[in-house]
Structures are given as structure tokens and as C-alpha cells.
Amino acid sequence: MDTQTVFVTIRGIISTIINYKDVKNNKGLYDEILKLRGLANELYKENQRLLKENKDLKEKLEISNQLTVNETYQCYEIKEGNRNGFYCANCYDNNKKSIRLKYTIEYNGAKLYKCTNCNTNYFDAESE
Numbered sequence: 001m002d003t004q005t006v007f008v009t010i011r012g013i014i015s016t017i018i019n020y021k022d023v024k025n026n027k028g029l030y031d032e033i034l035k036l037r038g039l040a041n042e043l044y045k046e047n048q049r050l051l052k053e054n055k056d057l058k059e060k061l062e063i064s065n066q067l068t069v070n071e072t073y074q075c076y077e078i079k080e081g082n083r084n085g086f087y088c089a090n091c092y093d094n095n096k097k098s099i100r101l102k103y104t105i106e107y108n109g110a111k112l113y114k115c116t117n118c119n120t121n122y123f124d125a126e127s128e
């Protein structure tokens, strides 16, 4: 059962319990069940936050496993898949940020790639 289903089920059970006459007539019990509902909400929010964080970490790990050094441009590169392309070595080495480089110009056969995050330029040193 996924978290969403568990949460909806718990909310349903709490609603059922709270509607019992015995519960409605018992202020102490009623208040405790309201607290329980609030705690269930907090648990759900925390779970959603952790799921997102886990997804982001998996993506980062997947990227770090795919990065290789591109000797020509001295940047990182992913050669296959939908993330293929050049990545900024400066951003990745300093902050573990995977920033895809933007192709900028071609001048006398020299291609230039730029990081839109830290503005580092990457060019083919051998073409000069």
C-alpha cells in the first residue's frame, strides 16, 4: 500500500471514529482524536518531503555514476541516455550541482561551451 492510500485510509478511520455518538459526547476523547488527525497530517507531510528528497538523491547518484571526464573540454560528460551532454566541472566539483553546459559559439572551428550557473567557459584548447 502506498503512503497516499494509507493516509486516506487513516483519515477515513478517524472520521468514522469521530462521528460515533459516544465520542461526540466525550469531549476529552474527541479532542484526543482531533490531535491524532493533526499528527497523521504532519506524518504525511514529512513522508512527502522525504520521498521528494529521496528522489532527488537518487537522481544525483545516477548522474554521478554516469559522469566521465571529457579530455578535450576538461568538463564532465554523460555519453548516453536522456541526460547526455557536457556538464560543468566547476559546479560539480564544488557543489555537486550537475549543470548542463550551453553551446555558445563556433569561431574558427572552436566550439565554446558555457555554464549558465557559474559562467565558466569550456573550449577545445587544441583548436587555438
Ligand SMILES: [Zn+2]
Pocket (backbone or CB within 6 Å): 088, 089, 090, 091, 092, 099, 115, 116, 117, 118, 119, 120
Ligand atoms: Zn558551472
